Amino acid sequence: MTSRDPSLPDDTGDLADEELRRALDRATAIAADYLRDVGERDVLPQIEPGDVSRQLGVSPPAYPVSMEIILDDYQRIIEPNLSHWNHPSFFSYFAITGSGPGLVAETLAASTNVNAMLWRTSPAAVELEARVCDWLRQMIDLPSEFVGHINDTASSSTLVALAAARHRAFPGVRQLGWVGLARELQGLPVIYASEHVHSSIDKSALTLGLGTEQVRKIECDAEFRMDAGALARAIAVDRAAGNHPFAVVATAGTTSTTSIDPINAVADICERELLWLHVDAAYAGSAAICPEIRQLMGGLERADSIVLNPHKWLFVQVDCSVLLTRGYDGLREAFSLVAEYLETDEDVVNPMDLGPQLGRRFRALKLWMVIRAFGLDGLKRRIRAHCAYARLVAERLDSHDKFEIVAPVPLSTVCFVHTGGDAANVELIRRVNATGKAFLSHTSLGGQTVVRVAIGNLRTTPHHIDALINTVISIGAEL
Numbered sequence: 361m362t363s364r365d366p367s368l369p370d371d372t373g374d375l376a377d378e379e380l381r382r383a384l385d386r387a388t389a390i391a392a393d394y395l396r397d398v399g400e401r402d403v404l405p406q407i408e409p410g411d412v413s414r415q416l417g418v419s420p421p422a423y424p425v426s427m428e429i430i431l432d433d434y435q436r437i438i439e440p441n442l443s444h445w446n447h448p449s450f451f452s453y454f455a456i457t458g459s460g461p462g463l464v465a466e467t468l469a470a471s472t473n474v475n476a477m478l479w480r481t482s483p484a485a486v487e488l489e490a491r492v493c494d495w496l497r498q499m500i501d502l503p504s505e506f507v508g509h510i511n512d513t514a515s516s517s518t519l520v521a522l523a524a525a526r527h528r529a530f531p532g533v534r535q536l537g538w539v540g541l542a543r544e545l546q547g548l549p550v551i552y553a554s555e556h557v558h559s560s561i562d563k564s565a566l567t568l569g570l571g572t573e574q575v576r577k578i579e580c581d582a583e584f585r586m587d588a589g590a591l592a593r594a595i596a597v598d599r600a601a602g603n604h605p606f607a608v609v610a611t612a613g614t615t616s617t618t619s620i621d622p623i624n625a626v627a628d629i630c631e632r633e634l635l636w637l638h639v640d641a642a643y644a645g646s647a648a649i650c651p652e653i654r655q656l657m658g659g660l661e662r663a664d665s666i667v668l669n670p671h672k673w674l675f676v677q678v679d680c681s682v683l684l685t686r687g688y689d690g691l692r693e694a695f696s697l698v699a700e701y702l703e704t705d706e707d708v709v710n711p712m713d714l715g716p717q718l719g720r721r722f723r724a725l726k727l728w729m730v731i732r733a734f735g736l737d738g739l740k741r742r743i744r745a746h747c748a749y750a751r752l753v754a755e756r757l758d759s760h761d762k763f764e765i766v767a768p769v770p771l772s773t774v775c776f777v778h779t780g781g782d783a784a785n786v787e788l789i790r791r792v793n794a795t796g797k798a799f800l801s802h803t804s805l806g807g808q809t810v811v812r813v814a815i816g817n818l819r820t821t822p823h824h825i826d827a828l829i830n831t832v833i834s835i836g837a838e839l
């Protein structure tokens with residue numbers, strides 16, 4: 361082989377400068393048109409499973425396809441067949457927004473394509489990540505010992521937090537693993553969370569080698585908040601049986617109803633019992649930038665770790681989940697493992713030491729741009745508006761004899777039922793979603809199917825809220 365070998369490519373194969381600019385200009389136009397007009401589309405595509413696959417090439421192309429054709433196909437096959445999370449009437453799960461500043465940041469992050477695994481591999485990304493996490497810490501009024509780093513999702517952040525909790529309680533697990541420790545431990549390691557905790561906590565436990573039975577589900581009060589007395593009793597039962605409690609997960613903003621566990625009471629128990637307290641504030645943590653909402657989370661500052669997702673309610677593109685912990689040591693002790701080829705001599709915090717992954721996307725850029733472009737006041741105003749819309753939905757439906765509000769509305773999510781029972785609720789959701797004008801989801805409370813309206817998109821206006829209420833009332837009247 362020589363450098364003149366004709367089988368070697370004589371160009372990069374990448375887009376030439378002019379082609380790149382043309383493609384980016386077109387992508388910019390597509391994105392801006394999409395965001396301007398997304399509210400005119402049906403929220404959900406009216407398609408069946410397999411409809412998209414049938415339009416996609418079965419085999420990969422052997423030869424280059426022009427960006428013109430690829431973007432045509434994107435507009436023809438992909439974009440219209442998405443469920444539109446950026447639609448102002450997307451009220452399912454937790455509604456979110458990928459905002460303009462976040463979009464700009466994601467484009468730039470993709471252009472630099474840095475891998476923020478070590479300070480050396482991307483100094484600005486690593487330092488920006490620490491700084492924006494500290495901004496967030498200040499925004500939700502936490503003491504300065506909390507430090508943050510960014511993961512993809514709350515599921516990952518919680519996994520990392522519970523791994524640190526496990527390491528603090530059972531340092532031998534790092535060398536011996538659970539199986540190796542079993543002989544010495546005899547009893548079972550256990551963690552506690554409310555019966556309304558998100559499934560990601562069970563998945564973390566599974567990943568860490570616990571069984572789902574070792575995630576004790578603590579009963580809740582009438583407002584879906586963990587009963588701290590029941591927590592204390594469950595821990596006592598486990599201790600008496602020779603088991604090993606090591607962590608409690610409290611939720612600030614549960615998925616079904618957005619209830620907030622009594623964090624102070626749970627923290628009292630954790631301090632007394634020497635248990636790690638992790639707070640899952642994936643959804644509601646962003647709203648804690650409003651002091652009146654932060655007040656609902658008294659005791660948050662006593663946690664060992666807290667997860668909040670700016671990609672849920674701080675208008676940052678998926679994915680962006682911030683894990684705040686008291687210093688980095690707990691994470692480093694659980695995870696740091698520096699291969700020779702990754703050693704550097706700077707005295708810095710290297711993000712690869714804070715979790716299982718080595719390679720890391722440059723997520724801090726979008727969080728930084730969104731916080732700056734909205735400003736703290738701008739973010740607070742939007743969150744307060746979403747909460748006000750939720751109160752309006754609750755008031756209007758509650759005053760109607762066909763509907764009942766079945767959970768308090770502390771934030772921006774409303775849970776209600778139709779008086780016709782489960783079948784009517786399922787049918788109501790089906791028909792509302794079939795209109796294409798709104799997207800609702802369900803949950804289960806006390807064995808009952810419940811309709812959820814989750815508000816959190818920047819483009820949602822009183823007009824969309826009115827339209828939703830009117831649609832629900834008119835469909836509800838037919839059931």
Ligand SMILES: Cc1ncc(COP(=O)(O)O)c(C=O)c1O
Nearest residue numbers: 513514515558560613614615642
């Ligand atoms: C309270 C809560 N925790 C965790 C999660 C999981 O979030 P993620 O998709 O970022 O893993 C969710 C998802 O909605 C949630 O509502």
